[in-house]
Amino acid sequence: MKAKSSTKTLKVDYLARVEGEGGMVVKIKGDKVTDVQFKIFEPPRFFEAFMRGRSFEEAPDITARICGICPVAYQMSSSHAMEDVLGVHVDPQIRRLRRLLYCGEWIESHALHVYMLHAPDFLGFQDAIQIAAKFPDVVKRALELKKIGNELMTIVGGREIHPINMKVGGFHRTPTEAELKPMIEKLKWALDVSIETVKLTSTFTFPDFEQDYEYVSLRHPDEYPITEGRLVSNKGLDIAIGEYEKHFQEEHVQHANALHSVHLGHGPYHVGPLARYSLNYDKLTTKAQKAAKAAGLGTSCFNPFKSIIARSVELVYACEESIRLIQEYKRPEKPFIDLKPKAGIGSGCTEAPRGILYHRYRLDSDGTILDAKIVPPTSQNQKTIEDDLLKFVQKNIKLPQDKLTWQCEQAIRNYDPCISCATHFLKLRIERE
């Protein structure tokens, strides 16, 4: 991303296939940071508006199109919201498959971010190309790890980008046990590589920087949160998903088209791997805990740069959890439950790789969507990203411009910002007066 920060790449960045454009501007006067703005220029994406008038059954497939990196999250949150309206619960085996599909998305998304996008920042490389040249075996392993996540998504979801097999009430088709079993050996390899990944990332040098975050994530009594749970925080929040909008609000700010979320009465909050990890350490597997401990991560962590370790620990968890899920899987008799539409309001919230993704829908008696609300993780993190930048730049204001710019970009990538979900693109500029 370093190359992308120079002015010469600006116009290219926003013209090509990126789903939007935006940027970060940091203004410095003398020794003081005067302003930080996470700017997003892309016109709002209107997904909420054009869901109106569509059938409830279309929501998973339409909303999956919001993001090519985390389509499963959209399919899952929307399906759960619809099932909430209709008052149905899926078969335990269907639930297991959904969790497995989600693990596939975590594996492919986390592997890509840890190795190809974030690691270059720590290793002093411009990009993944330089890592590949210097450490080809590491990059080969990373790509293989990502591929295993993609394979899970293909087997369970029908294809790896924008899976087509999910539906409200279950799946169109469930895989056989025999189709899933061969993945176990691959996942065992992926588990070993993930443990190595935690070790590797723990050797990076991390800026000395901590923030008093309010971490928000799901929490489930029996498992590390992926698909369901209550919404909790380290500052006293403990609510059902249906209460989300009583506690969180989206605000429009002049410099961005995406909405900024705040926890009412509290302010900005932080979602994603560090939040999940810090609020659910006790729910990790023994192997994941052991890897985290060896990496010196502690049971919670407030240094955002160490999100790369937390993300790696989650790779360990996702691989191990996938193995368990496949071993316990018994193909259900029916791939989905029959649904009768009814009027009502329902919500769903799941843990996308980047943090909680909230959906709420209001349906007519025939299942037509009357109203939709979608809050992606990156829009929830935007205020926190601005806040990190403000404090980080202030603390490191004496650094030379190029080093400061480098570290600011690194700080933004701590959040693996999915600006295509919250609208898109990132360009960092530091202005000094």
Added chain:
Amino acid sequence: MAATLNTDPAEKVLVIGIGNEFRNDDGVGIYVARRLRKLNLPHIKAIEHLGEGAQLAELWKSKRSVIVIDATASGAEPGTIFRFDTAKQPIPTKFFHYSTHDFSVAESIEVSRALSVLPERLVVYGIEGINYSQGNTLSPIARKTAEYVLDLVIEEVARTTMRKVHTHQE
């Protein structure tokens, strides 16, 4: 280079049209791939792709001869055609998609090179578009250029195939 391509004369050249057809001219690579598929030529296998780099690397790592067609936004005159032979030069990342958390076409090619999994022959055609806003219609200049690139690709494949046959006969 031709002599290295003759081990399997029946192997088709993989043509990958990359883009997002819902961003107007960004779909120009997809357009060419679809045109090629309709022509159903014997030496070409044409596919469409969104351009996610890790998948691209996986797709071409076992292939010998690949042609990639993608839209560019370099600031050049709309309708400009760029041709990069990866055997001769690195791909300038400024020509192709670069995102905060995706892995671009150019990165994919260069990572493949670093990992020694680049096909023996990988040629990239870039078509400079003009309109990348939301919509599914190519601008007249992008469409016209796409038709021209279609001919260039067919010629390129024909040349490659002839070379294969020639060297095979030798």
